Amino acid sequence: MTPAARVAGAMEVLADILDRRRPAPDALKDWGLARRFAGSKDRAAIASLVYDALRRRASSAWVMEAETARALTIGMLAVQRGLDSAAITALFSGERFAPEVLSADEMARLDRARRLDEAPAAVACDCPEWLLPSLTKAFGSALRDEMLALTARAPLDVRVNSLKAGRRALREALAHLGPEDTPLSPFGLRFPVGDDGRGPALQAEPEFLDGMFEIQDEGSQLVSLLSGPAQGSRVVDLCAGAGGKTLALAALMESTGEIIATDVDARRLVASHARLQRSGATNVTVRTPRGRYDQRRPDPLADLAGTVDLVLVDAPCTGSGTWRRNPDAKWRLRPGGLAERCRDQAVVLDRAAALARPGGRIAYITCSVLPDENDDAISAFQSRHSGFALLPTAEVAAAAGFAELAQWTTPRGGLLLSPHRTGTDAFYIAMLRRQA
Template identity: 65%
Template sequence: MTPAARISAAIEVLADIDARRRPAADALKDWGLAHRFAGSKDRAAIASLVYDALRRKASSAWIMGENTPRAVVLGMLRLQRGLDAGAIAALCSGERFAPEPLSGEERDRLATADLSGAPAHVAGDFPDWIEPSLQRLFGGDLVPEMQALATRAPLDLRVNTLKVSSREEAHDALPHLGAIETPLSPLGLRIAPSEDGRGPAVQSEPEFLKGWIEIQDEGSQLAALISQVKPGEQVVDLCAGGGGKTLALAAMMDNHGQIYATDNDARRLAPIHDRLSRAGVRNVQVRTPRAKADAVSDLDGRMDCVLVDAPCTGIGTWRRNPDAKWRLRPGSLETRRKEQATVLDRAARLVKPGGRIVYITCSILPEENDDALSAFLERHDGFRPEPHDALPGQAGLQSLTEKIRRTAYGLQLTPHRTGTDGFFVAILRREA
């Protein structure tokens, strides 16, 4: 397919997303099935155009003066891809499979329009209804913080110290990936996003298959390190899902002690077994819930650490899931808040005196972070937030100290400040 034909396809996919209010991945899959002549490189390029358009949907519509799929793609080519009006006009020739030629107004806007005077939710490309919440956290940094959340994310890897002696050894085994060491996590390797958005097939690399590396955002790596789990401890990963943080904790514990990995959705736990085996993890017991029964009821009051990787809106992952931002609704936030309260209350029963809850979200909304913890502390006597100023240093992450954003109870990571996804981490200690 020609570059112009790929742009036409991206416009078509965006129209399907708008019309049917469906995830981008579903629309892209259906487009591919209906256009089998498109090769893998074509499909990847179209997906990259679609996701870039969703990243810059509001700002692209602003500079083009209308919110149609065509306008959003044209505006994205200017704002995200850096093409000038002439280059965009050359792609829109109206020839076979190419978009229709630019109108006079489209050409003028591409040549002259900018984001001067745009409201924050337009300049930062996010739904306007969450602006008051974001303003609480970011203040005058709101727009640059949200613009950073609209960029492409790198591909981060965590080196598995159960299988390889050092980050340097893993790095040297993967020279063809062009990876660099992550600036904050001592265990991370980073692969920059390519021009077309495609990443390397890491999961087919021999080092991945041998368990040397796992795909994990640097922010998620840092959240696990801040938990400060130690060999010999008794730990519950209460929302383990596919096991990303479980694997990180097991490596930190050097396979000594015990981790109980569970999740209220048994389907989310399905991938964890193969991942544990590949990573050489031997100190994890997977507790799969049956018929809504509590899988860890026998552990109440015995745990040194309960990791709560809480269900949340996932706003902190918008670099990777840009279509999710436009499907977020107030009702979704309220549902997540109720789920967070439920899982925190369950964690409280598991912690022994002197033990701790490590609360993590991939969100930047205070309602899901500080507010959730404030409500928990009102419901439960005998818990206190750990002083979080010292947490990075205690975890051996001195380079994080100056970059992190501190909130009332925890630490907020963001693409703008830390170059990671948006993660929140706080520790609540049960009084002895």
């Protein structure tokens, strides 16, 4: 497919997303199935165009004064990809498989791409307007810089599994893929991402199949390190999902002590079994619930009540900290969805409170930038459980060897990483200790 044909394909996918309010992955999959002539590189390039348009949906619509698939695509090429009018005109040639020629009005509107400073705040920040108060509370005067960083493409990071390999040895083994050490995590490698938004096929590498590394953003690695699991301790990963942080904890503990990994939804745990087997970790037990957790029934972890040294709560959240990777979620989020996530967070924190021993800790983690899910959740928890003290961020960061991260302390006393601050996905962590 020519570049112009790929642009036309992206417009078709965007039209499906807008007309039917479909998730972007579903629309992209169906487009590819219906057009077998499109090769893997074509599909990847079209997906990259679609996701770039969703990243800059508000500003692209403002530039073009419309929110159609065509308008979003034209606006994105100017706003996100920085193409000038001549380059965009060349793509919209009207020739075979290319989009129709730009109209005089469309050409005139492209000038607005240089005047985004004049746009309303939600447009300049490319975020839903209803979230502006919460986002402003999180970032203050740095709001636009933070939000623009969330519109960029994310890097491809892996965590070296220290149970099986060292970072230097793995970097040398994968030298043909061009990895570099991550700036902060001592266990991370970062791989270059191509113009189509894709990185190398790491899961096909022998080292991946041998369990020497796992794909994991550096921010996720950092909050695992900040949680400070002690060797020989008892840890519960209460929202383990596919097991990314469980594996990180097991490596940090050098397979000593015990980790109990569970989740409210058994389906989320399915992928963890194969990953654990590859990793070589021997201190992890997966507890698969029978049916979804229900507060009206006895907690399936009741036998561990008051005995756990560290409860990791990687809480269900809106995922606003991963908008670089999933920009579709930014526009699909609704107030009711945020309220539901906040209720889920309260439930899981209350479960964690029952598990922690006197002197034990809770590591509360989200991949969200919204105070509603972060500082506010901690404040509400402490109002319900007065026996838990929030540990100072400076103490938590210094203990993990990242004293410099304490500068990103939130008003309530948690820690918020972000693409603009740390070059990572956005992650929030707050450490609580149960008083004796």
